[in-house]
Amino acid sequence: xxxxxxxxxxxxxxxxxxxxxxxxxxxxxxxxxxKVRAVAKGVRKPTSRMSxxxxxxxxxxxxxxxxxxxDVVSQAEPIDVYxxxxxxxxxxxxxxxxxxxxxxxxxxxxxxxxLYRHLVNSLETLCDLKNDGLGNIRxxxxxxxxxxxxxxxxxxxxxxxxxxxxxxxxxxxxxxxSASGGGLICQRCRNKQTVTRPxxxxxxxxxxxxxxxxxxxxxxxxxxxxxxxxxxxxLRQYIWYLLERNLKSTSFMDSVRRGVSMDRFEYTGQ
Amino acid sequence: xxQNNNNHLAEPVARxxxxxxxxxxxxxxxxxxxxxHLVRMPAEQAQAxxxxxxxxxxxxxxCSECQNITEHNPCSICSDVKRDHTRICVVEEPLxxxxxxxxxxxxxxxxxxxxxxxxMNAIGPDDLxxxxxxxxxxxxxxxxLILAINPTLEGExxxxxxxxxxxxxxxxxxxxxxxxxxxxxxxxxxxxTLTRAIEGRQKI
Ligand SMILES: [Zn+2]
Ligand SMILES: [Zn+2]
Numbered sequence: 426x427x428x429x430x431x432x433x434x435x436x437x438x439x440x441x442x443x444x445x446x447x448x449x450x451x452x453x454x455x456x457x458x459x460k461v462r463a464v465a466k467g468v469r470k471p472t473s474r475m476s477x478x479x480x481x482x483x484x485x486x487x488x489x490x491x492x493x494x495x496d497v498v499s500q501a502e503p504i505d506v507y508x509x510x511x512x513x514x515x516x517x518x519x520x521x522x523x524x525x526x527x528x529x530x531x532x533x534x535x536x537x538x539x540l541y542r543h544l545v546n547s548l549e550t551l552c553d554l555k556n557d558g559l560g561n562i563r564x565x566x567x568x569x570x571x572x573x574x575x576x577x578x579x580x581x582x583x584x585x586x587x588x589x590x591x592x593x594x595x596x597x598x599x600x601x602x603s604a605s606g607g608g609l610i611c612q613r614c615r616n617k618q619t620v621t622r623p624x625x626x627x628x629x630x631x632x633x634x635x636x637x638x639x640x641x642x643x644x645x646x647x648x649x650x651x652x653x654x655x656x657x658x659x660l661r662q663y664i665w666y667l668l669e670r671n672l673k674s675t676s677f678m679d680s681v682r683r684g685v686s687m688d689r690f691e692y693t694g695q
Numbered sequence: 696x697x698q699n700n701n702n703h704l705a706e707p708v709a710r711x712x713x714x715x716x717x718x719x720x721x722x723x724x725x726x727x728x729x730x731x732h733l734v735r736m737p738a739e740q741a742q743a744x745x746x747x748x749x750x751x752x753x754x755x756x757x758c759s760e761c762q763n764i765t766e767h768n769p770c771s772i773c774s775d776v777k778r779d780h781t782r783i784c785v786v787e788e789p790l791x792x793x794x795x796x797x798x799x800x801x802x803x804x805x806x807x808x809x810x811x812x813x814x815m816n817a818i819g820p821d822d823l824x825x826x827x828x829x830x831x832x833x834x835x836x837x838x839x840l841i842l843a844i845n846p847t848l849e850g851e852x853x854x855x856x857x858x859x860x861x862x863x864x865x866x867x868x869x870x871x872x873x874x875x876x877x878x879x880x881x882x883x884x885x886x887x888t889l890t891r892a893i894e895g896r897q898k899i
Binding site: 439440442443444445446447448452469470480481482510511512513514517518521522524525528672673674676677680681685686687689690691 | 719720721812813814815816817818819820821825826828829833847848849851852855856859860861863880882
């Protein structure tokens with residue numbers, strides 16, 4: 426039998442799907458090879474020594490062998506299982522969102538070390554957040570905003586927030602944000618884009634600060650809650666426009682945030 | 696891909712290979728192997744297999760109570776008056792019911808969710824059989840809910856979600872005792888582990 430082509434890589438497991446009797450197909454995110462799809466064999470059996478290392482949202486050192494269609498995981502040593510995320514619904518739903526965004530914005534065989542680093546850092550920060558039961562709204566929103574903003578920068582979708590995307594001038598007076606144009610749009614040019622929304626002075630300032638620093642820096646800034654909610658909804662709209670679809674993890678995150686209730690599962694008579 | 700090599704095959708053979716290939720865990724190679732095995736099979740045996748497949752589709756339905764797959768609705772467990780109807784054990788898949796039944800340690804009811812919350816695979820709470828569970832619990836007969844969901848990240852999120860969902864009803868909630876290896880599937884747990892897990896369930 427010819428020697429299989431083996432390679433080593435660190436990876437964060439983004440998602441898994443059961444395959445056949447006891448296998449799982451994993452979607453990995455790696456610093457050097459971008460997204461990688463690989464089979465982990467036998468890991469659904471309790472006797473598998475690998476099962477604990479190939480769970481979604483686990484960071485692991487892996488030995489993989491190149492396959493024709495899918496690669497195969499030969500070994501996996503966990504580096505971090507982000508224990509503080511597990512069993513915590515606010516944190517888990519946020520981590521699902523982080524993973525789904527990476528999955529949606531990256532492709533296979535495309536190196537992106539900074540994005541990998543960004544994901545790992547954000548998961549570590551998520552573990553450290555204090556969850557007061559309501560998900561400590563402010564810090565969760567800021568962490569998500571800094572995660573989204575960093576991800577947009579690192580995948581080439583940084584919004585233009587210094588000049589009008591149409592006329593190129595620094596806007597004076599009231600401005601809008603255009604998801605379709607990917608940035609600021611001044612009052613005079615506003616009709617040239619289809620998807621626009623008014624942008625408050627405070628939200629523009631927050632977008633600037635998001636470019637300047639990460640979560641640790643943002644946390645020290647005195648944002649009003651309505652400003653961070655405005656930025657959250659703006660970034661979401663922009664991401665929705667870029668992906669042309671809603672993310673399932675966004676609606677799950679929102680339902681957890683609104684409070685889990687039996688109301689949504691009541692029969693409505695049909 | 697291998698399918699491209701199927702051009703020169705007899706049409707019925709290619710078609711069967713194609714159908715097998717759609718099944719979970721069956722690659723192009725296995726699909727071919729299975730097909731050639733069937734080609735050599737005696738006609739009566741092939742007939743029996745075809746009938747078995749059809750009767751699964753025609754005679755199997757889901758139990759309106761526990762959502763498990765069954766031939767009769769309600770299923771044999773839900774219609775068994777000797778079993779404890781005040782307890783419901785919530786599991787991910789029908790195979791988990793079989794696994795727990797093999798322990799003979801549990802005499803209550805079941806509820807099959809048919810999955811776990813997994814937004815990355817486009818499965819949210821609304822895609823599980825939670826609506827049906829809500830209406831069963833609102834009936835007022837059930838006093839205890841046992842969450843026997845796989846200890847995976849998605850499984851734990853689902854268990855926590857259900858725990859919050861039913862907290863207002865004030866019924867007793869428990870989870871299987873720890874000891875099942877993280878990331879593994881319940882249906883593969885050995886009997887001892889599984890028996891201890893269900894006997895040692897803890898209040899939450
Ligand atoms: Zn302009
Ligand atoms: Zn039933």
